[in-house]
Amino acid sequence: MATVEEALSPREPIRGPSALAGDLRRTLTLTMAIAKNDFKLRFFGSVLGYVWTLMRPLMLFGVLYVIFTQFVPVDAPSFGVALLLGIVLFTFFSEATGGAVMSVMDRENLVRKIHFPRMVIPLAVVLMACFNLGLNLVVVIIFAIASGITPGFGWLAMFPLVALLTVFASGLAMMLSALYVRYRDVEPIWDVVLQVTFYGSLILVPYEVIRLKSEFVASALVANPLAAVLQEARHLVVDPSYASAAGALSSPALLLVPLAITAATFALGLWVFNREAPRIAEAL
Amino acid sequence: MQTAPERGPAIIVEHVSKRFRTPVEASHTLKERVLHPLRGRQHRAFEALKDVSFDVRRGEFFGIVGRNGSGKSTLLKCLAGIYGVDEGKMFRHGRMSTFIELGVGFNPDLAAYDNVVLNGIMMGLKPAEAKARYRRIIEFAELEDFQELKLKNYSSGMHVRLAFSVAIQVDADILLIDEVLAVGDAAFQQKCFDVFNRMRNEGRTILFVTHDMGAVNRFCHRALLLDHGEVVVIGDPRTVGDRYLELNFNELAQLHPEQVTERAGDGSARIIDAWLEDEHGERHTQFLQGTRSTFHAIVEFCEDQTDPSLTVAFQNDHRQNVLIVTTLIDHVHTGTFRAGERAHFCVGFETILGPGRYEPLANLARRGEGHDLIDRWEKQLSFVVRGLRSSGGVVDVPYEWTIRQASPDDQPIQSTA
Numbered sequence: 014m015a016t017v018e019e020a021l022s023p024r025e026p027i028r029g030p031s032a033l034a035g036d037l038r039r040t041l042t043l044t045m046a047i048a049k050n051d052f053k054l055r056f057f058g059s060v061l062g063y064v065w066t067l068m069r070p071l072m073l074f075g076v077l078y079v080i081f082t083q084f085v086p087v088d089a090p091s092f093g094v095a096l097l098l099g100i101v102l103f104t105f106f107s108e109a110t111g112g113a114v115m116s117v118m119d120r121e122n123l124v125r126k127i128h129f130p131r132m133v134i135p136l137a138v139v140l141m142a143c144f145n146l147g148l149n150l151v152v153v154i155i156f157a158i159a160s161g162i163t164p165g166f167g168w169l170a171m172f173p174l175v176a177l178l179t180v181f182a183s184g185l186a187m188m189l190s191a192l193y194v195r196y197r198d199v200e201p202i203w204d205v206v207l208q209v210t211f212y213g214s215l216i217l218v219p220y221e222v223i224r225l226k227s228e229f230v231a232s233a234l235v236a237n238p239l240a241a242v243l244q245e246a247r248h249l250v251v252d253p254s255y256a257s258a259a260g261a262l263s264s265p266a267l268l269l270v271p272l273a274i275t276a277a278t279f280a281l282g283l284w285v286f287n288r289e290a291p292r293i294a295e296a297l
Numbered sequence: 298m299q300t301a302p303e304r305g306p307a308i309i310v311e312h313v314s315k316r317f318r319t320p321v322e323a324s325h326t327l328k329e330r331v332l333h334p335l336r337g338r339q340h341r342a343f344e345a346l347k348d349v350s351f352d353v354r355r356g357e358f359f360g361i362v363g364r365n366g367s368g369k370s371t372l373l374k375c376l377a378g379i380y381g382v383d384e385g386k387m388f389r390h391g392r393m394s395t396f397i398e399l400g401v402g403f404n405p406d407l408a409a410y411d412n413v414v415l416n417g418i419m420m421g422l423k424p425a426e427a428k429a430r431y432r433r434i435i436e437f438a439e440l441e442d443f444q445e446l447k448l449k450n451y452s453s454g455m456h457v458r459l460a461f462s463v464a465i466q467v468d469a470d471i472l473l474i475d476e477v478l479a480v481g482d483a484a485f486q487q488k489c490f491d492v493f494n495r496m497r498n499e500g501r502t503i504l505f506v507t508h509d510m511g512a513v514n515r516f517c518h519r520a521l522l523l524d525h526g527e528v529v530v531i532g533d534p535r536t537v538g539d540r541y542l543e544l545n546f547n548e549l550a551q552l553h554p555e556q557v558t559e560r561a562g563d564g565s566a567r568i569i570d571a572w573l574e575d576e577h578g579e580r581h582t583q584f585l586q587g588t589r590s591t592f593h594a595i596v597e598f599c600e601d602q603t604d605p606s607l608t609v610a611f612q613n614d615h616r617q618n619v620l621i622v623t624t625l626i627d628h629v630h631t632g633t634f635r636a637g638e639r640a641h642f643c644v645g646f647e648t649i650l651g652p653g654r655y656e657p658l659a660n661l662a663r664r665g666e667g668h669d670l671i672d673r674w675e676k677q678l679s680f681v682v683r684g685l686r687s688s689g690g691v692v693d694v695p696y697e698w699t700i701r702q703a704s705p706d707d708q709p710i711q712s713t714a
Contacts (some may be wrong), residue, residue: 024309024388029381046418050404050411126401128378177653198326218569291381294374295317 030294032132032187032287033108047133048140066145067152070097070104077217089219090252094157098251099216099243101149105175106182106239107141108209113186114193114200117293124294131290135186143179157251167249174242181238181275184282189248194296214240219247220261228263235261238278241271243276306390307471308353308376315346315368315375315526335394338635345371348385355390355470356500358493360513360520360534362541367466368526370475373397373506377473391502394420400460405449407479409435412448413463420467428475430466465492476507490516496513510538510653514689533705535684542652542681561673565600568659568674569639584648586684586693592622592644594659594674598640603633604664605671611655619650619691628666649694652684662703 033040056063074097081087081096115133117124122132150171158164193199215223215234216240223231234240235258247255259265289296318340329620345368346681353359363369374380377395402419403412413434417427417522435441438458474493493516497503506680507513513520513534520537522529522544532541548635560567572596575581607622622644626684659674683692 024390027376027378027387027389027393029375030379038454042424043418046415046424049417050407051412054404054406120402123419124400126397128395129419184369196325196327196330198328202327294379 016288023270029291030131032283032290033038033130036130040133040136043129045135045139046142048144051137051141052144063148067149070100070149071152074100081217086120087222089221090254091157091160091162092160092219094153094160095219095247095251095255096216097156098153098246101146101153102178102239102246103214103216104107104245105142105146105212106210108145108179109139109179109182110185110189111203111207112142113138114189114203117194131293132187132286135190135286136183138190139179139183139186142182143175145176146276155291162251170249171246174246177272177275180240181277184275184279187282187286188278191286191293194289194293202255210237210239213226213237215243220244220256232262232267236267236270236274238271238275301467305355306352307355307357308390308504309386309388310349310351310376311386313346313349313372313375313387313390314344315371315380315381315382316626317343317345317560320345345526346375346382347420349523349526349528350385351521351528353502354505355502357498357518358497358503358505358516360517360537361504361511361523362508362513362520363523364508364545367523369506369523371526372629373473373475373504374494376504389471389654390696392421392468393473394464394467394469394476396464397473398475399457399464403448403456403460406447408447409440409444409459413459416460416463417467420464421469434459434462434466437466461489461492464495467576469501471502471504474506475511476505476509480532507709510541511689514538538652539670539683542683547652562670564659564672566596566598566602566605566634566660566661568594568672569597570595571657571659571674571678573657573678573680582680584680584682586648586650586652586682587695588648589645591643592650592657594641594642596634596642596661596672598634598636598638600636601634602628602663602671604631605634606631606662607658608662609657610660611642611650612658613650613653613655613691618693619655620646622646648682649692650682651689651691651693652682654679654681657696 041135055066077096077100078093082092085162100170116134116138117131123129124131124134138274154164154168189199211217213234214237220231220235220240235244241258244261245258248257248260258271259268262268262270304503308510318463341409349368349372361369368419371380373395375382377393377397377403380395400412400416402416404415410431413431414424414427417430418424422430435444435586438461439453440455440459443451443455445465447710448459451459490512493503494506497516503514505517517534519532519533521531522537522540524544529544530537545685566606572580573584574591574593575584576589581590594607594609596605598605606623606625606629608621608625611620624642632640656679658676661672661674662671663671
């Protein structure tokens with residue numbers, strides 16, 4: 014009898030905590046379940062849940078739009094849509110990474126009491142930001158169509174572009190959430206970095222405007238994956254007269270730079286998180 | 298005595314050691330790290346587990362006992378995969394589930410359904426399984442009428458019931474259970490233990506961490522005693538229980554009893570000394586169960602006193618009065634004493650107390666209705682009763698069994714209700 018049972022349940026080593034816990038599928042279902050619950054909380058918690066979430070990017074957009082069309086006009090085609098697209102993508106980036114910083118800490122109780130793939134926590138924050146981005150992009154589409162832009166197949170390019178940005182943000186989310194456990198000043202530091210990113214990602218002042226001052230600076234900024242994704246999205250979705258990412262980088266081969274940064278960030282994030290994961294429960 | 302089923306191992310632990318490293322000077326920020334690169338490099342290592350080896354057989358109810366800080370919870374967390382180990386290996390056969398705390402990750406702003414599904418997935422169920430079991434879970438928790446409520450509107454009892462029924466619906470072959478699980482009111486505790494018993498009878502393997510030897514005696518086939526991270530003994534509950542008591546007592550004997558600075562009572566007399574003697578008239582702090590022992594108290598009077606009463610309560614570790622002896626009931630006239638005189642009170646009894654540690658608490662009171670307190674003598678002495686046999690009961694009074702062939706007349710009485 015024992016032999017039958019032993020055959021049914023083979024001897025498995027008990028491993029300590031880790032990022033993935035050796036089970037990718039469980040990691041994904043759990044990430045999904047947590048993000049879903051958080052999403053529910055955000056949107057069904059209060060009647061105006063979604064409105065409040067939308068308020069921040071929309072207010073920022075409103076203010077900037079008025080300034081840059083009425084007082085300091087920026088010469089760019091469909092500037093309003095381009096600006097809104099930029100703000101929405103940045104909001105995603107900021108929610109995914111900024112929200113992840115304290116995420117592991119906030120779920121301290123879970124980490125210390127249950128064995129589960131630790132990576133789930135920062136990834137759920139990113140996934141939740143993805144849900145939000147989806148909703149916000151609907152607003153962008155409505156605004157674009159209202160501004161007289163005709164939808165085209167080029168819009169489908171948003172999927173791979175958002176996917177790339179998600180990979181980049183996930184890498185940062187894992188890295189930041191793991192580092193925060195050790196260093197509490199990661200939070201203010203990242204706040205500052207986000208602010209710099211906002212101005213350094215061609216959101217406010219498009220590539221076309223910066224190029225007039227310095228071609229090198231403009232190209233260098235596109236090396237930043239967030240800026241590259243935004244540039245390509247503007248080219249494909251808003252107006253073809255916006256330079257494509259490859260065009261802005263002056264050579265398609267240079268596209269490898271933002272791609273490499275994305276891949277390297279993800280790999281580094283995974284490595285840092287994996288290295289810290291076994292000790293997180295003790296360090297908290 | 299409970300015997301464990303003879304089957305293959307469910308859990309194997311081989312030479313496991315676990316150290317916690319705490320920095321001497323903690324640096325929690327990058328800034329400090331940059332400004333003082335050397336600070337925080339020194340670590341104080343604390344060995345929570347030292348070379349722990351044991352195995353648990355399939356279908357066994359295995360207790361892990363030890364005092365606070367003995368490393369038992371660390372061991373459980375290592376087994377659960379929450380902490381990594383520094384040395385050694387651990388193996389398991391079959392699916393494992395950990396109950397360290399109930400309802401971890403419950404969100405007060407969500408309804409029962411969302412919480413149950415998420416908790417189920419966290420514990421290792423597939424989403425479809427978790428959804429399919431929701432009905433059974435809510436029925437077991439007896440919360441059918443409250444499903445729509447957000448968890449924050451649940452009473453604490455409802456909360457615990459829900460969490461517990463999620464936990465037991467996760468079908469694992471091996472269960473790791475922390476004693477904190479069995480908190481709550483007595484009825485709920487009983488329900489928990491009923492479920493554990495059922496699981497044990499179903500042949501599941503259970504590891505139970507506790508410091509309550511009573512629970513170990515009642516449920517466990519075998520137990521392991523940990524002290525300062527080391528295995529002291531592995532064996533049947535009685536052996537482990539005896540060692541545990543000894544360990545507890547040795548530690549206590551080294552400590553000085555708490556000095557009671559302010560004594561209750563009006564102080565017109567003082568209990569200046571009290572002790573226990575065994576059947577040979579020698580002072581002792583350890584007694585064998587079933588032998589005769591006597592409690593002695595010397596009282597010094599500062600004022601004249603007639604018929605003062607002495608009451609001695611023997612309290613166990615749970616502060617329950619297991620035995621109370623008093624002059625009030627059967628020895629009202631204790632005599633008249635002048636100021637400056639001393640009286641020697643002495644009371645003998647059979648040590649029918651269950652194995653454990655006891656503290657005598659003596660109250661000296663004036664005669665009369667109000668029982669005005671003259672002096673209270675407490676927290677100065679404790680003694681241990683050791684058992685040759687332990688039933689797990691609070692007391693072990695002499696009893697007899699008679700077993701004979703039942704005659705046809707011995708029909709069970711039918712209830713007419």
